[in-house]
Amino acid sequence: MPRLKGHHRTFYKHRLPMRLAHWVGAVCLFILLLSGLQIFNAHPYLYWGSASDFNAPWLAIDARNTEQSGIEGQVRLYGHSLETTGVLGLSGGEGGNADQRAFPSWLTIPGGRWLSMGRSWHFFFAWLLVINASVFLIWAAFSGHLRQLVPTRADWLGFGESVKDHLRFKHPTGEAATRYNVLQKLAYLFVSFGLGSLIVTTGLCMSPRMDTVMSDFLTFYGGRQSARSIHFLAASGLVLFVVVHLFEVIVTGPLNNLRSMITGHYRYRTDTNHKEKHDD
Amino acid sequence: MTDFTRRSIIKALAGTGGLLTLTGCDSLSRTPWFTDILSSGETLSDVAQHAITPRKGMAREFAREDISPQFRQNGSTNPQTSEYRKLAANNFKDYVLKVGGRVKNPMNLDMAAIRALPSRTQITRHDCVEGWSAIGEWTGARLNALLKQVQPLPGARYLVFHCADEYGSSQSRYYESIDMEDAEHPQTLLAYDLNGEALPIGNGAPLRLRVERQLGYKMAKYIMSIEVVDSFDNIGGGNGGFWEDRGYAWYAGI
Numbered sequence: 001m002p003r004l005k006g007h008h009r010t011f012y013k014h015r016l017p018m019r020l021a022h023w024v025g026a027v028c029l030f031i032l033l034l035s036g037l038q039i040f041n042a043h044p045y046l047y048w049g050s051a052s053d054f055n056a057p058w059l060a061i062d063a064r065n066t067e068q069s070g071i072e073g074q075v076r077l078y079g080h081s082l083e084t085t086g087v088l089g090l091s092g093g094e095g096g097n098a099d100q101r102a103f104p105s106w107l108t109i110p111g112g113r114w115l116s117m118g119r120s121w122h123f124f125f126a127w128l129l130v131i132n133a134s135v136f137l138i139w140a141a142f143s144g145h146l147r148q149l150v151p152t153r154a155d156w157l158g159f160g161e162s163v164k165d166h167l168r169f170k171h172p173t174g175e176a177a178t179r180y181n182v183l184q185k186l187a188y189l190f191v192s193f194g195l196g197s198l199i200v201t202t203g204l205c206m207s208p209r210m211d212t213v214m215s216d217f218l219t220f221y222g223g224r225q226s227a228r229s230i231h232f233l234a235a236s237g238l239v240l241f242v243v244v245h246l247f248e249v250i251v252t253g254p255l256n257n258l259r260s261m262i263t264g265h266y267r268y269r270t271d272t273n274h275k276e277k278h279d280d
Numbered sequence: 281m282t283d284f285t286r287r288s289i290i291k292a293l294a295g296t297g298g299l300l301t302l303t304g305c306d307s308l309s310r311t312p313w314f315t316d317i318l319s320s321g322e323t324l325s326d327v328a329q330h331a332i333t334p335r336k337g338m339a340r341e342f343a344r345e346d347i348s349p350q351f352r353q354n355g356s357t358n359p360q361t362s363e364y365r366k367l368a369a370n371n372f373k374d375y376v377l378k379v380g381g382r383v384k385n386p387m388n389l390d391m392a393a394i395r396a397l398p399s400r401t402q403i404t405r406h407d408c409v410e411g412w413s414a415i416g417e418w419t420g421a422r423l424n425a426l427l428k429q430v431q432p433l434p435g436a437r438y439l440v441f442h443c444a445d446e447y448g449s450s451q452s453r454y455y456e457s458i459d460m461e462d463a464e465h466p467q468t469l470l471a472y473d474l475n476g477e478a479l480p481i482g483n484g485a486p487l488r489l490r491v492e493r494q495l496g497y498k499m500a501k502y503i504m505s506i507e508v509v510d511s512f513d514n515i516g517g518g519n520g521g522f523w524e525d526r527g528y529a530w531y532a533g534i
Contacts, residue, residue, distance in 0.1 A: 031305070043411035050405055051348045052412040106302060110309045115409065116527035117309045123534070124321030208407050209329045209493045209533030212337035224405060224413050 011178050013266035018145065021136035022261055028129035029238060031121055034109040036235055037102075038118030044089075044102030046232055050223030058229070061102035063090045071100075130200060133192070148180060149189055155182035171252045177268050184248075187241065195237050202231040319529070326531040330461075339467055339492035342403040347475060348414040351406075353482030356454065359445035359502055367444075372486040377470075381440070381508035384431035391472070391486060397421035397429075400469055408496040409523075409532065417476065418490050420469030426506075427463060436508045439463050440515055441489055444502035447522060456500040457512050457520040457530075458491055467492045470503065495532035497523045 014022075045057035060076040061084075073089025075082045085091075091104035105111040109121050140146040155162075162182045165171065172181055180188070204210045205218050205227035221227045249257045260266035308314045359365075367375050372391060380386040389397075401419040423439075443454040462468055469490040472479055479485040484501025491498050498521070512518065517525030524530045 030301075034302075034305075039411065043408070045412070047412075050342070050346065050413065051415045052352075053348075054350075054352070054412070109302065109305045111302060111306050114309070114527075116523075116529075117315070119409075119529070120315065120318040120322060120527075121305070121309075123325055124318045127321045127324055204534075206407070207325075207329070207534035208339060208405075208495065209333055209337075212339055212493060213333050215340055218340070224407065228411060 007269055008267050009270050010265045010267045012264050013178060013260045014264045015143070015145070016264065017136065017139045017143070019261055019264060021132055021139075024132045025129065025136075028125045028132060029242070031109060031125045032129060033235060033239065034107060035118045035121035035125070038108040038110065038113075039115065039122060040232065041102045041108060041113065042115045042118075046229040047225040048222060048229060049225050052225055059232075061088050063100045071098075073098075073100075126203065133196065137192075149185045151182050151185050155185065158182060169251055171248075174269055177252070178266060187244075191238065191241050195234050195241070199231060199234040199238070202227040202234060206231065322529040322531065322534075325534050326529075329533050335461055336465065337493070339404055342405065342415050344403065344417070346415050347403060347417055351414050351416045351474060351483060352408075352412065353480070354408060354410075354496065356445035356447050356501065357482040359481075361444055361446060363504075364444035364502060368481060368485070375486050377487060377503065378505040379426065379430050379508075380505070382433045382436040382510060383508050384433060385429065387426075387430055389426075394421050394470065394472065394487065398425040400466070401473075402467055402469070402490075402492070404467070404490070404492050406496055406499070409528065416474055418469060418471040419473035419476075420471030420487075420490060422466065423468045423470060423489075424464045424466065426470070430508070432460070432508050435510045436460070437510050438508070438512055438520070440507040440509055440512055440520075441500040441503050442505045442507065443500050444504050450522075452516070452522070454500060454502070454522045455516055456489065456498055456522065457509075457515075458489075458494075458498065462491050462493070465491075465493070493533055497521070497528065498532045 044061040045052070045054070046059040047053055047057050057076075058078055061074075062076075063071050063073050064081075065071055071090060072083050073085040073087070073091065075084050075088050085098075087104055089102060090098045090100055092099045092101075099105070099113075101108075101113060108118065110117050137146075140149075159182050166183055171177065172179075201214075201217050202221060205214055205221055206224060211218055211224070218224065218227065221230055256267050375391055377389045377394060378386075379389070398421070399419060400422050401417060403415060403417045405413050405415050407413050438457045438459055440457045441455060443456075445454050446452060447454050458468070467490065470487050471484075471490050472487055474480065474483050479488060484499075484503075487503045488501040489499045489503060507515075509515070512520045516522065519525045520530045521528075
């Protein structure tokens with residue numbers, strides 16, 4: 001029950017299973033990303049197809065020797081190269097002391113070059129993420145939470161308006177802020193069902209044992225090296241989602257949002273000129 | 281609180297939090313009880329993959345035109361042990377593979393005897409733990425045919441492959457082990473030909489293992505002997521392989 005408190009009301013927005021799944025998922029994604037970059041560093045080249053054409057990676061993050069300035073870090077994307085010394089390709093320490101590594105040590109778990117340990121972290125938290133997501137999904141399906149995420153007719157009609165509002169950083173206030181808006185719904189659905197299933201299945205496609213039963217997936221993705229590339233791109237998509245998500249959290253009231261994801265309680269204004277609307 | 285201070289507090293918190301987390305991850309990576317918990321993920325992969333994929337499930341085989349122009353030579357590419365140098369100098373004419381351990385009929389096989397065993401040719405994809413893949417055509421003796429001849433004794437669980445190379449500056453011999461399920465698999469070969477020609481030294485001449493449903497480090501090169509055992513606890517570092525003794529998982533199906 002919403003309780004009155006001056007011009008503010010608090011509202012129980014996020015139920016406990018939701019909050020737990022959110023934070024377990026956040027920790028998993030963080031560790032999976034950084035241990036994933038450790039694994040990527042073991043061979044910082046991406047290819048399309050089944051096998052690696054070492055002469056033609058579509059993405060390379062490595063170091064090159066130049067006559068003028070010695071060794072420098074570089075990112076090569078389809079043959080176009082960009083110098084990235086200090087961050088990508090070559091980082092940590094000056095000149096000759098720098099490490100030749102694709103992602104810098106402050107972006108990998110563990111920090112140093114340690115593939116076997118990176119794999120241990122990655123696989124443990126991959127299992128945790130999959131278990132967390134499965135339990136959450138079952139809860140979401142039966143508790144009605146998932147239904148909240150399905151855009152309504154009204155949502156679709158207001159789609160253009162919602163896009164404009166987001167671009168102007170104008171966000172729903174008052175009671176409307178207690179519900180998911182249409183872009184939010186679509187983002188959550190796309191991330192969980194789109195990117196989520198993409199990253200899990202491309203991950204499994206890299207397993208030679210799983211490939212004995214996943215040949216259709218493998219064909220669909222275009223081979224194991226394509227699956228590895230798509231895994232990397234899906235991870236980049238998740239990073240983009242987290243960036244936008246954190247941005248929206250901050251512009252719509254970071255402390256209130258944070259509290260609602262910890263305690264469940266969300267505070268919103270009840271203006272007199274902002275009549276409560278019920279669209280269902 | 282002004283927006284500015286609020287923002288800087290959040291930023292500072294996030295920054296220290298991030299740093300603490302990463303330093304924390306590094307020290308946890310050196311804490312045995314924690315890494316034991318972490319490695320349970322890989323054990324779970326092993327159990328789950330064996331539960332949902334058939335024992336005799338076949339690795340995909342490719343067409344001739346899929347073969348990689350150059351099959352990458354990785355790990356040891358030119359063993360320097362005197363034993364191996366002597367064999368290589370004579371083009372492996374004096375090579376003898378010893379098969380022993382918990383078997384009824386220990387055997388010594390020269391290259392002619394190995395080539396006389398039932399063989400198989402397969403074009404498969406080789407996946408390195410580093411992330412790259414290469415496709416090659418392998419011809420070799422079927423390991424299950426050899427096992428039929430040596431007859432493992434009851435209780436035999438693993439095959440240990442002892443190799444001629446000392447990887448890098450490790451001063452310890454490469455070795456690997458697989459279980460009976462993989463040893464009996466129709467695609468598991470003692471390969472002696474790559475792409476229709478005798479296996480080059482860089483790829484493991486005269487004999488290397490092909491276990492097509494696992495990663496490259498399981499596929500021991502320069503095999504000198506095969507030991508059938510019920511446990512690998514007392515071999516090498518006790519973890520079943522050179523890389524396993526250095527932290528890699530024994531099951532390399534993922």
